Amino acid sequence: xxxxxxxVEFLKKRRVLTILSAIIVIAIAWSYNNNPVVTQAVLASALxxxxxxxxxxxxxxxxxxxxxxxxxxEGQMLIAAFTSFLVSAFVGNLLLAVLVGxxxxxxxxxxxxxxxVTLKVDQIIGGTVINILALGITGFFYQQGLAxxxxxxxxxxxxxxxxxxxxxxxxxxxxxxxxxxxLVFLVHFMLFHTRWGLRTRSVGEHPRAADTVGINVFLTxxxxxxxxxxxxxxxxxxxxxxxxxxxxxxxxxxxxxxALAVMIFGKxxxxxxxxxxxxxxxxxxxxxxxxxxxxxxxHQFVGMLPYIIxxxxxxxxxxxxxxxxxxxxxxxxxG
Amino acid sequence: MAKENNVVLEVRNITKRFPxxxxxxxxxxxxxxxxxxxxxxxxxxxxxTLMNVLYGLYQPDEGEIFIQGKKVAIHSPNDAINAGVGxxxxxxxxxxxxxxxxxxxxxxxxxxxxxTLDKGKVADEIRAISQQYQLSVDPDALIEELPVGVQQxxxxxxxxxxxxxxxxxxxxxxxxxxxxxxxxxxxxxSLTGRGKSIIFITHKLKEVLKIADHVTVIRQGKVVGxxxxxxxxxxxxxxxxxxxxxLLNVKKGISKPGDVVLQVNNLRVVDSRAHTQVxxxxxxxxxxxxxxxxxxxxxxxxxxxxxxxxxxxPVGGRITLLGEDVTKANPRRITELGTAHIPEDRQRDGLVLxxxxxxxxxxxxxxxxxxxxxxxxxxxAILQMARKEIRDFDIRTPSAxxxxxxxxxxxQQKVIVxxxxxxxxxxxxxxxPTRGLDVGSIEYIHKRLIESRDAGAAVxxxxxxxxxxxxxxxxxxxxxxxxxxxxxxxxxxxRREVGLxxxxxxxxxxxx
Numbered sequence: 001x002x003x004x005x006x007x008v009e010f011l012k013k014r015r016v017l018t019i020l021s022a023i024i025v026i027a028i029a030w031s032y033n034n035n036p037v038v039t040q041a042v043l044a045s046a047l048x049x050x051x052x053x054x055x056x057x058x059x060x061x062x063x064x065x066x067x068x069x070x071x072x073x074e075g076q077m078l079i080a081a082f083t084s085f086l087v088s089a090f091v092g093n094l095l096l097a098v099l100v101g102x103x104x105x106x107x108x109x110x111x112x113x114x115x116x117v118t119l120k121v122d123q124i125i126g127g128t129v130i131n132i133l134a135l136g137i138t139g140f141f142y143q144q145g146l147a148x149x150x151x152x153x154x155x156x157x158x159x160x161x162x163x164x165x166x167x168x169x170x171x172x173x174x175x176x177x178x179x180x181x182x183l184v185f186l187v188h189f190m191l192f193h194t195r196w197g198l199r200t201r202s203v204g205e206h207p208r209a210a211d212t213v214g215i216n217v218f219l220t221x222x223x224x225x226x227x228x229x230x231x232x233x234x235x236x237x238x239x240x241x242x243x244x245x246x247x248x249x250x251x252x253x254x255x256x257x258x259a260l261a262v263m264i265f266g267k268x269x270x271x272x273x274x275x276x277x278x279x280x281x282x283x284x285x286x287x288x289x290x291x292x293x294x295x296x297x298x299h300q301f302v303g304m305l306p307y308i309i310x311x312x313x314x315x316x317x318x319x320x321x322x323x324x325x326x327x328x329x330x331x332x333x334x335g
Numbered sequence: 336m337a338k339e340n341n342v343v344l345e346v347r348n349i350t351k352r353f354p355x356x357x358x359x360x361x362x363x364x365x366x367x368x369x370x371x372x373x374x375x376x377x378x379x380x381x382x383x384t385l386m387n388v389l390y391g392l393y394q395p396d397e398g399e400i401f402i403q404g405k406k407v408a409i410h411s412p413n414d415a416i417n418a419g420v421g422x423x424x425x426x427x428x429x430x431x432x433x434x435x436x437x438x439x440x441x442x443x444x445x446x447x448x449x450x451t452l453d454k455g456k457v458a459d460e461i462r463a464i465s466q467q468y469q470l471s472v473d474p475d476a477l478i479e480e481l482p483v484g485v486q487q488x489x490x491x492x493x494x495x496x497x498x499x500x501x502x503x504x505x506x507x508x509x510x511x512x513x514x515x516x517x518x519x520x521x522x523x524x525s526l527t528g529r530g531k532s533i534i535f536i537t538h539k540l541k542e543v544l545k546i547a548d549h550v551t552v553i554r555q556g557k558v559v560g561x562x563x564x565x566x567x568x569x570x571x572x573x574x575x576x577x578x579x580x581x582l583l584n585v586k587k588g589i590s591k592p593g594d595v596v597l598q599v600n601n602l603r604v605v606d607s608r609a610h611t612q613v614x615x616x617x618x619x620x621x622x623x624x625x626x627x628x629x630x631x632x633x634x635x636x637x638x639x640x641x642x643x644x645x646x647x648x649p650v651g652g653r654i655t656l657l658g659e660d661v662t663k664a665n666p667r668r669i670t671e672l673g674t675a676h677i678p679e680d681r682q683r684d685g686l687v688l689x690x691x692x693x694x695x696x697x698x699x700x701x702x703x704x705x706x707x708x709x710x711x712x713x714x715x716a717i718l719q720m721a722r723k724e725i726r727d728f729d730i731r732t733p734s735a736x737x738x739x740x741x742x743x744x745x746x747q748q749k750v751i752v753x754x755x756x757x758x759x760x761x762x763x764x765x766x767x768p769t770r771g772l773d774v775g776s777i778e779y780i781h782k783r784l785i786e787s788r789d790a791g792a793a794v795x796x797x798x799x800x801x802x803x804x805x806x807x808x809x810x811x812x813x814x815x816x817x818x819x820x821x822x823x824x825x826x827x828x829x830r831r832e833v834g835l836x837x838x839x840x841x842x843x844x845x846x847x
Contacts, residue, residue, distance in 0.1 A: 193451045195444045202430050202441050209428035212392075213442030213493075214413035325431070 017275075020313070024282075032165060042285045043169045048243065050281025051180045052077065052252075055235035056259025057266065057273035058187050059105075062228035064268060065191065066221045067204040067326040068116050069123040072108065072130030073232050074256025079134040080104040080236030082142070085247035088149035088240075097149070098176070098237045105233020106226050108134070113225035117218050120330035131256075139249055151245040152176065176238040183231065188270040200224055204324035207331045217331045235259075258307075265314035267321040276314055283309045341367045342404070343532050344389075344420075344501050349398035351384055358384040359395070360556040366501065366534060369527045373535045373547035375576055377773040378743050381556040382536045383425070386503050389534075390422045391415040402501070421499030423490040425506045431479035435472055436461060439493050457496075464495045468525050482633075484515035491522065502526065503534045508542060509771045513801060514631060514838075520546050538576070538773045540569045541802075552576055577775050585781045588789070590809040593622035596762050596793035597643070602652035604638040612638035614817035615652070620762070620793040625784065627808030627825070628797045629833050635817035636797045637679060640766045643795070644676045645669045657761060670699050673761030675787075677751055677768045679797070681744075685751045688740030692732050693721035695739045696754050728753035729779070745776030752783055763787050766797040781807060801837070805830060815839045 011018045032039040056073045063070035084101035088094055108130055115126035152174040160171040170181075191197040199220055202210040207217045235255075240247045262280060266272025283306035290302050344366040351359040358381045366372050376382045387393045389400065391409040400407055402418050409415050415422070429438050436458045445453040458474035465471055470488045478486060487507060494502055504523075508516040523533055523546065535547060543550050544564045552559040552575040559575045573581040597620040604613035612635040620626045630636055641647035643654060645666035654662045656672050670676075678684035686695050697706050697717050705716040721735040730749045732742055739750060748768070756763070765784060769777040784807060788794050798804050804811055805825070812822045813836040820836050 195446065195450075195452065198437060198441060198444060198452060202433070205432055206428070206430045209430055209438075210441065212390075212412050212422070212424065212428045214411065214416060215442050322432075 036165070038289065040165055040168050042282075042289055043165070044172075045285035045288065046278065046281040047169060047173070048177060048281070049284040050277040051177045052235040052238050052243075052255050053259050053262055053280055054184060054274055054277035055176075055180050055231055055238065056256050057263040057277055058183055058270060059228040059232035059235065060260050060263040061266075061268050061270065061273060062187065062191075062200075062231065063109075063112075063225050064263070064327055065204045065324055066200045066224035067207060067324060067329065067331070068113070068221055068225050069127065069328045070112060070225070070228065071124060071127030071257075071260060072112055072134075073127075073235075073259050074252050074254065075127075075131035075134030076105045076108040076229055076232035077236040077239065077256050078131075078138055078250065078252045079108060080233035081240040081251060082134075082138040082236075082247055084237040085146075085148055085240040089146050092149040094149060094152055094241060097241050098152075098234070101237030101241075102230045102233040105229040105231070105236060107229070109226040109229020109232070110222075112229070113222045116330065117221045117225075120332075123328050123330075135250060138247075142247065142249060146247075148241065148246045150241075152242040174242045176234060176242045179234065180238075184270050184274045191270065201324070204326055207326050211331075211333065221331075232256075261310075264321060264323075265310070268323065276310070279313060280306055280310045343368045343402065344534075345401040346385075346389070347399045347401070349385065349388055349395045349400075351381075351388055351393060351395050357556050359388065362398070362553070362556075362558055364551060364558070366532050367548075368532055369530055370548040371523060371527055371533045371535050371546055373537060373543045373550045374553060375537060375540070375543055375550055375572060376553035377538055377576055377775060378745060380553045380576075382553055383505060384556075385553070386422060386505055386534070386536060389415065389420060389503060416497050416499070419498065419500040420503065421494030421497060421501070422503040423487065423494065423505060423507060425509060427483075427486050427490055429478045429486055429489060431477075433478060434474070435476050435478065435481075435489050435492075436474045438478060438489060439474075439496050443497060460496060461492055464492050468495065468522065468529070470522060482515075483510045484518060487511070487515075487519065488522070491526075500530070501532050501534070503536070505536045506538070506771075507535070508537065508539060513799065516542070540572050540576075540774070543572065544569065554578055573774055581774055581778060585778075585785060585806050587785045587807070590624045590788065592624040592809070593791065595619045596622050596657060597795065598653075598655040599643070600653040600655070602639070602642060602649050602654065604635070604642045604647060604649045606638060612817050613642065613649070616814075616817070616819050617652075618812055618819060618822065620795050622761075622791050622793050623788060624809040625788050625794040625796055625807050627804040627811045628795065628814055629801060629804045629811055630799065630814035630837055632799045634814050636766070636799075636814055639814070640676075640679065640764055640797055643669075643764060644674065673759060675755035675758070675760045675763045675792075677748075677755055677763070677765040679766040679770070681747055681751055682740075686739045686747055688738070690739055691736045692725065692730065692739055692742070692750055693717050693735040695750050696721045696724055696757075699754060700758075724753040724757055727757070745772050745779075748772060748776065748780065752780065756783060756787060760787055760790075760792045763792050763794045764797075765794065767799065768796070769798075769800070769803060801830060801834060804833070813837055 080101040083104040087097040115121040157171040262276040265276040346364040
């Protein structure tokens with residue numbers, strides 16, 4: 001099979017995806033032609049909206065691919081946002097703040113792994129515990145009026161940043177936004193082309209089969225849930241020290257759950273989650289634009305737009321997706 | 336002395352206790368190089384426990400294992416693999432959404448210099464193994480799209496890829512059609528021909544006599560005896576296995592067919608992918624007779640039964656039950672007309688495994704008096720009835736409130752039989768009723784089928800076990816590629832004729 005027939009095959013198989021992408025690209029081109037400044041602003045804002053969602057979805061899918069349901073993404077993000085902010089406020093070192101955020105997420109991941117792998121607690125309850133715990137702890141220790149140590153700076157990527165439209169949207173961003181883009185492709189590569197990925201997926205699909213060929217199911221799940229927690233923590237750090245520059249009560253505002261939905265719409269694949277996350281980010285950005293545009297529809301309804309459009313488009317076009325077979329089931333060794 | 340060197344595996348005094356059960360009681364076993372050693376025993380006799388001990392999934396409480404004369408300690412499947420012991424489990428240990436290559440390499444991956452998976456290299460190795468042992472399989476195929484027989488080959492390749500020299504096959508023929516089983520036996524011979532040794536766990540007597548070099552019979556965790564096929568026969572093995580004399584051939588009187596109960600005219604059924612599975616089937620089943628449907632699994636029997644029981648809408652034709660057109664009737668209507676259904680997959684379609692035995696026994700009657708009143712279940716009435724049926728049908732369960740999923744296969748089947756046959760039955764549809772059951776349970780189910788017939792029910796028996804069809808049926812319909820190729824009188828036909836029809840060889844050609 002030569003390259004061109006391969007491409008045709010791919011486009012045929014992913015017809016919906018192809019059509020959808022074509023529509024979006026044409027719409028962007030048309031809009032850029034009419035109003036370059038607004039288009040650029042909307043797209044840049046779309047990418048920024050999607051960053052925590054995509055990171056959260058990666059966190060969810062690394063857990064779920066190994067068989068652990070993580071509905072505690074929201075809580076992991078929230079508590080990491082809080083600790084990052086504290087470090088930035090009291091120490092003032094933003095890099096350290098990001099690292100502490102990641103570490104916090106990993107500790108929350110360790111807690112989830114301990115509950116669901118070792119204690120075999122129902123995983124929905126385990127995740128809920130983390131959500132409630134995060135809300136409680138951050139709410140209790142939060143002091144109003146605490147000033148943060150600033151926001152992560154925007155780093156233009158040299159000549160790349162000068163490309164029209166793309167340069168401003170893709171290559172003029174703060175560090176966590178870049179790392180989210182890198183992580184999407186890195187996780188995809190790791191999951192489908194490395195030993196870790198093969199073993200992770202086997203543990204999520206058929207843990208007993210993995211066990212019989214000498215793979216440690218418990219250890220694999222621990223490692224995955226902890227790594228995933230780190231990525232969830234990065235999403236939290238994004239919110240407090242890259243996006244806003246301060247902390248507010250419950251500032252995650254449901255993004256952890258949106259991330260979960262985006263992961264499902266993306267069929268548990270990093271690239272799929274990225275696409276779904278971008279779509280959500282785009283509709284969010286357009287929604288903000290509409291509200292600024294002074295349309296007389298009550299803003300609550302406009303605010304629903306991203307959710308409704310994401311659900312309609314993805315539920316309507318993506319089709320059936322299949323979760324990892326052993327998801328949510330604690331593994332019991334024989335004997 | 337030369338004989339001693341030939342022993343590749345020796346097990347001495349293995350004892351394994353579970354709470355309340357002595358699963359293995361002082362078991363000794365010797366396996367020679369290049370032989371097939373059958374371990375024969377009923378379900379629950381301790382065969383699988385012994386193999387899990389050998390494979391490192393269980394730790395024995397007492398006893399020693401020697402491999403190639405050296406004492407070994409096997410604490411995990413990894414230890415077993417390193418010692419050259421591999422196992423094909425009864426339920427395959429394959430990831431359905433992975434390719435053959437991915438499954439084979441899992442746990443023993445080959446990496447490229449940049450640490451990515453080297454699937455090409457493993458695929459080449461699989462092709463080499465396939466060729467060497469005549470195990471044809473496509474390395475790039477997805478497991479879930481392969482027939483069971485091929486999946487089993489993948490399991491064997493997995494062991495050979497790990498350089499196992501001792502292969503344990505746990506009930507390998509339970510999921511296979513007779514043709515696939517014959518194919519497997521060829522593969523087993525090709526393996527032993529190249530110096531591999533095989534432990535073959537089974538409860539099927541014919542297979543043991545056909546293929547094993549040695550037979551060890553286990554009953555209630557103890558070795559009853561070891562022998563060779565030329566020194567024994569089916570009934571001797573059966574009584575060693577069960578501990579009493581067993582009727583291998585069902586006693587049945589002459590049938591007295593009455594009126595037509597079920598009439599099927601030109602029935603057409605398609606599957607979920609719109610492929611025609613039942614292609615113009617017509618047949619009659621009379622009261623007081625057993626009509627056997629013979630055929631290799633996957634020739635439309637499943638869809639035929641689904642249409643007859645109302646689980647699937649036919650796309651053409653007509654089904655008449657006791658004079659009523661039930662072509663479009665729902666399962667409850669068909670059940671209420673007096674149909675009993677023993678489904679092919681008892682765990683998926685026959686029982687709600689997490690429910691209690693009692694609740695499973697009322698799945699078809701729970702909505703009626705006395706089991707429910709005004710939409711509320713009467714648990715006392717249900718339990719009372721359950722206790723009676725547990726006695727009447729000899730279901731071995733700790734209590735009526737035990738979870739059905741925890742019973743043995745034979746007892747699960749008895750729960751279904753009790754539920755279906757405790758009413759007045761006009762039509763009994765039994766699909767693969769003895770698949771995976773032990774000799775004792777098979778004898779029991781066969782007796783019940785004959786009893787239903789003699790009580791005047793029309794019995795439709797679907798089975799891919801040719802012996803079962805030959806023994807029980809009064810008439811035999813052979814199904815091939817969705818069509819009934821012929822309906823034969825059981826008294827005037829033989830295994831060979833039915834077998835050839837099952838394989839799609841028409842009668843005229845047989846004569847020629």
